[in-house]
Amino acid sequence: METYSDLLKALASNWGWMVVMMSWILFIVIFGIMYSYGILFVEFQAEFESSATLTGWAGSIPIGLTVLLAPPMNVIIDRFGYRPVAVMSLVIASTGVVATSFVPNMLLVYVTYSLMFGCGSGAISLVVMSLVVHYFPSKNCVRALAFTLSGTSIGMLSFAPFLRLLIDRFGWRTTLRIIGSLYFILGIPCVASFVPSSPDIAPSVKGQQTDGDGRRMKDIQTSVETHDDCPNQDSSTHNNAGDSTDEKHGVVEKYCPEKVSLDGEKPKDRPVISSSSQHSLYEEDTSLMHRLRQAMTYPELSFISVAVIINGLADCFYYVNMVSYMVSVGFTETDGARILSVIGASTAVGKITLSFVSEWLPFPVYYVMLIASVVSCVVMCCFLVIKNLALMFCLAAVIGGVMISTTAVVTYSIPSTFFGPERSQQTWPVILFCNGVGLMCGSLVGQSIDRTGSYRSTIWTFIGLYIVVCLLLIAAPLYQRTFAPKRYVVQELHRVKHLDIKKKGVEQEDTSEKFADISKFSGTNYEVVYERVSTV
Template identity: 25%
Template structure:
């Protein structure tokens, strides 16, 4: 293969090929997150065909979401050490293979391994590297770029939800999975768009430039192999320490805990919205319409919140906008058990979809504000890794609650309170940080008072020096070049 060229830039270009990166990330979110959401449309089909309960069937969606997020750091490692292009293309091949093999499934365990593990691993190699590339190409318009890129999840859900339902009716669930396997091969095309860029802060330090350098005559300086290996290992350790030093920051720790509770609450809705709608008397097509509505309003949330938080008046309050969006989604959950007709479920889908798109857009932005651009890929890998366990356990727990109580109320209330707690935790941490900062500023002023000067004509009297005099006589400080009168 021809050696890949890297685009050099002292700072993010905020345009140019960056818009192609946004387009590529947009397609990646369609092929990963939108397809994952549409797996819930197969829920009733799988449950009926394999004669299993809610909890067992919910593991399919849980495993694919969990593996996608659990292996997100692996996606970052592949993109950092090989290339973003290679990682996304490999992920597309794995995801497509998983769907194709799933179309021949004879049990739920088969679906766990194919759709869950294999497809989830492919999505993991694609998702976080594509998002990190957008952060490298944009700085001033970062939120808007992320809003457009992440809107692929909503647009994909809006288009794919009725299409998948139609495919199931025409070709059965096996044929629909086979067609989805061909569709996600478009991830290979998305990977080809991800042209690498080298920013000023990405250049390697001097410790990596000593051995084997090229001389002016074209030859390379020899180096002793064990010494070179030791230096390489030491350089690798230092690079990893620099790359993951954000793990020691208190702000990132609070964000990580908040993400755990947020991820627990957001996942079950995309599994149980269609079954819940069917349980209250909504038809299959109308239930798919609810998913489409949620998806299209998700787009509005992605783009409008991205554009609004790029405005000068809101740029400083992106974290506040994020926690407000998460909290409002939690409130929507609390109201859902009282909504039992299609005219009431449609406004719910609109509201939940809007704020879901809002906070999904702001996750990379808030992470970048904490860790910076250089470590963004690794930090996003960790953030999405933290989604893994909640994504794995929350749908089966919700399914167990439905099987036990015979109602969706307990499951939805638990998810709502989890998201509200996530928002309150992050808000409380910001409040404490601001109070501590104010207190430290006040103590700094108290411990280091500056002497106040009064000027009377051409003579300046220093109060601090006056108090230091034993005899109490004021001391006049002469201004150079002036005579005292």
């Protein structure tokens, strides 16, 4: 019995990795269908005699919705919880795939595939990303995200030839019925895991708890206000705690000394909270909408958002139009399916590799996206001259292993690794929304093939856009360092994390987790303790 009890405790304490594993399985199915749309693209265009642009929109809308729904999904998750939202979304998405097999025209494909499948799968994806970020807000953040997102690449690798095989044997309509049923059957046990193991085993977000369905509850600082953790606290002392910030800290130290310690240190080692802090010790965090509006005023966020939109446009080209491009330059549809498989395999390898090396890079992981943008320019130039199948396979390996894998993983980690844990929650929906806009608008490249019969003008456009991306990614940290030094934390976060790894040989509690402990008492103003953490 003790062994069984220990096993349950171990499972509960590591439930975050269980969520990552189940999310990985679910992503294989969701994005295996979604990113293999290039196979369905050719079938839909032949069946309904639609243009490349119209047919491409049907596939790019679901891809865009996977992140475009980020702002409203935050509210819905807060209201209903992780698991209920995931279950309902699974039903809608799988029903949409099956219903697409019965449509008589392209317009209804937009209803069943683009909207039903797109909204359902997009909602599930955002539930997954939100839950993973809450379990791993900083420590192992890139690793958990990279492993989860590697499921998208494995899905693309496996589903592209699988769809081609089923379509050749049964036709695309029967294939969609098989795939939709598989989606639902595999999805149910996966979404059932989207909760903490018990109400008191909360995600690895210090100061936050969830209920049985994963709804977020108020910060632990509320328990200080309501005397839950400090039974000896005197109400009069609490009422007088607003006189000064230092006095408030003294009250917490007196009645809740265990809350003052960051990692077993005595209260004397506590960080000094500046009297200029704008957040009261017992003041609740501002609303999400208020913080979103505040984040929208950051110029560096605008730079990164435009770069993310452009990267989304390019990624959508590979997912939706790559098979069509292969056919336009003289290759077969089977060759296009093989190219998609190579992209999927190399993307999976790239994401897994990045998940292991990201913690050991000598520079912040943010700059990996800049490197990938430079490589993207070179690849697009190669598209103009390479017509050999073997060389196309090499380009596909670079596209997946460097470009798509990097932009996918780094884009999701930018809120915490570039803006810091303080501003990650308000910048995360903005960046994901912009990524969705880029992915949804990616089918505009179909205008090139519709008007000229070639993708050549599209490739030249992408070369120019990637140059713009490089400039924007350089401008963002430069602006912070020059005009907003308090927000320039990317180098310091990397330095602290790298120093811990070098000294102890293992990953230690990251800077944001120390910030999270302090934020229970100082709101979300982490700058006031920045000097203390910088010396770790």
